[in-house]
Structure formats: C-alpha cells, structure tokens
Amino acid sequence: MRTAGQSRLSLASVALGVVLLVAGSYWGLARAPPEIFMGDVQRIMYVHVPTAWNAMLALVFAFVCALMFLFTNDWKWDNRLEAAIEMGVVLSILLCTQGAIWAKPTWGVWWDWDPRLTTTAVQVFAFGGILALRAFAADPMKRAVWSAVACIVAFADVPIVYFSVKWWNSLHQAQSTPDTVSSAFHWPLRINAIGILFLWTGLVALRARLGALRLRGELAPPDGGPPLVTR
Amino acid sequence: MSAPTATARRSRTRWFALGAVAVAGAAFVAISVSGIGDNLVYYWGPKELRAAGDKAVGATIRLGGQVAPGSIKPGDGVSNLEFDVTDGTALVHVVATGVPPQLFRDRIGVVVEGTMTRGGTFEGHRLLVSHDNKYRAPADKNVDIKTLMRSTAGLEER
Known part of the structure; x- marks a missing residue:
C-alpha cells in the first residue's frame, strides 16, 4: 500500500500542474501576441499541442505498465495501467474536442476523416474499449492479463x-518545430505542457492507489481474514 | 497462491506479452511499409488528378493543393467561386459553390471535395482550408512571407 507521504507527493504534483496550467494559459491568452493570419483562434494551440503530447506520453506509460505487468505479475503495474489508460482516453477526447473547436474557424469544418483525425479516433475507441473490457471482467487476474x-x-x-x-x-x-513557431509563442506552450504533465502524473498516481484499494478488497479471503495481497 | 503456480503463471503471461508485441509490431510494419497508404488516399494533388485522366471524371474525389496566386475570381454572390489549385507542377481549375472558410486566400492550402468534369474543370461542393505548421507573431523579424504562405503541409513534404 502507498504511504500517506506518497499521496501528498501526488497531490503536490496535481497542485503544481494546475498552477503551471493557469500561468501558461494566462500567458497564452493575455500576454502572447495573436498569430498574424489566424488571430486569436490560434491561442487554442496552447492547450491543444500540450494535450496531444501528454496523451501520447500517458499511453506510452500505459504500454510500459502493460509489459511490466505481464513480465512481473506485480499488481501495482495493473493499477497503474488502468489509471494511465483512463488518462490517455480522457486526454485524447479533450484533444479531439479542442481540435474540433480550432478546425471550425480555420478549416471550415468541425471534423473530417483525414488520416490524423481518423487514427486519433481509433486511439480513443481502442483504449476506451479496453476500459470497457476491464469493466466486464470480474476475475482480477483475467482482467489484468486481458487488458x-x-x-x-x-x-x-x-x-x-x-x-x-x-x-x-x-x-x-x-508537426511544428521551434523554427516554425515564433519565439513569442514558445513559453506558454512549454509551461502548459509541463503543467499538464504534472497534473496527469499526480492524478494517475492517485488513481492507481484507488485501484490498489479496490484490488485489496477483491483479493481478500471471503471469511474476512487478512488480505492475501497487501501491496 | 503457491510459489510454483505463480511462477508458471508469470512465464505464461510473459509469452502473452511477447505475442502481443509481435501482433502490434506486425500491424505497425504492415501499415507503415506495405504501401497501404497508396490505397488510403485522403486527397489527390493536381498532378495525380491529371494523370488519372478520364478515370477521375464523375467520381466524388478530394483535390488538395495550393490556391494559385492571383487566380481567385469571386463569383456571383456566394456561389461559383473560381480559382486554380496547384502543386507547383500541375494546375486544376476549380469552380466551387458555398462560402469559403475565413482563411481562404491566395497561396493557402485547400482541400476541395467534388467531381472532375469532362471539360477539365473540377466542380467543388465542399471547400476546406488547410494551414501549415508555421505560426508567426506580428512583430517577428524572421517572417519570410514566401515560406509562410506555402501551405498544405502534406504536399510540402513531398
């Protein structure tokens, strides 16, 4: 079981993430200049791009957790896997929503089945499907291995x-590079990216702890004796 | 659970991991190198559309490219907006209906959905604007209008 100190660390990470996200968004919305062609609409980039990076990072972490669980059978990796997939799905849905809001005034449509948007939709439904799969599997071991x-x-x-x-x-x-983006736009992007990173890692750590608590109940012997798995 | 069972289970799940990695890797390689992209075309450039000749006539297709500079002719009211789409080598004349997105201008990337006519004019009924990966602040000294206005990153990559 996690200690209270680790929980405080997770909460501190969430708090730092929120502070950075507020600061970066203020910079992006109020201090940074508007883009010369897109104007104020371009400011959604300050959340859209960091969301994309972090959705990808969360899913990379989920992938690592999946491998670690199958190689070690250590339950903590299953708890982290569940948390990371949930975060990856939430960030991917946010990503599509922000993208649609940006697309309407620039492209002229909310959505179109282009390769980037289609593969991102696949990402949402594939990982969302794994969460559904987890909800249907009652046996913790099967649930962990399948997912x-x-x-x-x-x-x-x-x-x-x-x-x-x-x-x-x-x-x-x-993809843009620092060369294709004016330096006036760099810092709000970076601050928001780091802010979202702290926010989701803190939330994933807290969510993994919830998963561990649920698992302790599931693996406890029916006579109410001491739990078999205490991690 | 006794120790031998746990060890056996772990070695079984390790095989699952390797199997899953193999499936994922095979899927990734199949999509990335097998030329599946040739069959999954989001839009054709003017050159490809010209090369298709009569095959392109009548079917609903997407044409992607850049609005040729100076080619925009606003039509009667909101309909029949005319312009040329280019990829630097070939040119396709487009007659589009509907209101163009706000960013529509000379040299911007566009994706037009419509049909090719026998006369060689592309009849567009859906006009999308695409923008490139460049974002410029107004006072930026490094603004290079030429590169700034080159649009449709998909074409630019080729």
Whole structure:
C-alpha cells in the first residue's frame, strides 16, 4: 500500500500542474501576441499541442505498465495501467474536442476523416474499449492479463497517429518545430505542457492507489481474514 | 497462491506479452511499409488528378493543393467561386459553390471535395482550408512571407 507521504507527493504534483496550467494559459491568452493570419483562434494551440503530447506520453506509460505487468505479475503495474489508460482516453477526447473547436474557424469544418483525425479516433475507441473490457471482467487476474495484452496491441496505433501527417496527405498540418513557431509563442506552450504533465502524473498516481484499494478488497479471503495481497 | 503456480503463471503471461508485441509490431510494419497508404488516399494533388485522366471524371474525389496566386475570381454572390489549385507542377481549375472558410486566400492550402468534369474543370461542393505548421507573431523579424504562405503541409513534404 502507498504511504500517506506518497499521496501528498501526488497531490503536490496535481497542485503544481494546475498552477503551471493557469500561468501558461494566462500567458497564452493575455500576454502572447495573436498569430498574424489566424488571430486569436490560434491561442487554442496552447492547450491543444500540450494535450496531444501528454496523451501520447500517458499511453506510452500505459504500454510500459502493460509489459511490466505481464513480465512481473506485480499488481501495482495493473493499477497503474488502468489509471494511465483512463488518462490517455480522457486526454485524447479533450484533444479531439479542442481540435474540433480550432478546425471550425480555420478549416471550415468541425471534423473530417483525414488520416490524423481518423487514427486519433481509433486511439480513443481502442483504449476506451479496453476500459470497457476491464469493466466486464470480474476475475482480477483475467482482467489484468486481458487488458495488458489489449493495451500492447492497441498501442500500435499510437505511433501511427504521430506519423500519419508525414506518411499520408492530410488536412491536419505536420508537426511544428521551434523554427516554425515564433519565439513569442514558445513559453506558454512549454509551461502548459509541463503543467499538464504534472497534473496527469499526480492524478494517475492517485488513481492507481484507488485501484490498489479496490484490488485489496477483491483479493481478500471471503471469511474476512487478512488480505492475501497487501501491496 | 503457491510459489510454483505463480511462477508458471508469470512465464505464461510473459509469452502473452511477447505475442502481443509481435501482433502490434506486425500491424505497425504492415501499415507503415506495405504501401497501404497508396490505397488510403485522403486527397489527390493536381498532378495525380491529371494523370488519372478520364478515370477521375464523375467520381466524388478530394483535390488538395495550393490556391494559385492571383487566380481567385469571386463569383456571383456566394456561389461559383473560381480559382486554380496547384502543386507547383500541375494546375486544376476549380469552380466551387458555398462560402469559403475565413482563411481562404491566395497561396493557402485547400482541400476541395467534388467531381472532375469532362471539360477539365473540377466542380467543388465542399471547400476546406488547410494551414501549415508555421505560426508567426506580428512583430517577428524572421517572417519570410514566401515560406509562410506555402501551405498544405502534406504536399510540402513531398
């Protein structure tokens, strides 16, 4: 079981993330100049791009957790896997929502089935499906093994989302680099990216602890004796 | 659970991990190197559309490229907006209906959904604007209008 000190560390991470996100968003919304063609609409970039990076990071972490669980059978990796997939799905849904809000005034449509958007939709439904799978499996061991295997298979889509704008003609633009973005826009982007990183890692740590508590109940012997797994 | 059972279970789940990695890796390789992209085309460039010739006539397709500078002719009211789409080598004349997105201008990337006519004009009924990966502040000294206005990153990559 996690100690109270680790919980405080997670909460501190969440708090730091919120502070950074507020500071970065204030900078992006009020201090940074508008983009010369898109104007104020471009300011959504300060959450959209950091959300994309962090969704990808959360799913990379989920992939690592899945491998670690299957190799060690240590329950803590299953708890982290569940938390990381939930975070990856939430961030991916936020990503699509922000993207739609940006797309309407620039592209002229809320959504279109271009390679980047389609592969991102696959990401949402594949990892969302794993959460559904977990909800249906009552046996903790089966639930953990199935969802870890499914997570590894679904992860094939994550690099495809990244490369989709390089491999295929798409409506979505390719990745920007510091050279293609004015330096006036750099800091709000970075601060928000780091803010969201602290926010989700803190939340995932807290969520994994909840998972561990539930698992302790599930693995406890029916006579109310001491739990078999205390981790 | 006794120790031998746990060890056996762990070695079984390790095989699951390797199997899942193999499936994911195979899927990734199949999509990335097998040329599946040739069959999954979001839009055609003017050159590809020209090369398709009569095959392109009649079907609903997407044409992607850049609005050729100076080619925009606003039509009667909101309909029949005319412009040329180029990829630097070939050119396709487009007659589009509907209101263009706000960012529509010379040299911007566009994706037009519509049909090719026998006369060689592309009849667009859905006009999308795409923007590139460049974001510029107004006072930025490094603004290079030429590169700034080159749009449709998908074409630019090629």
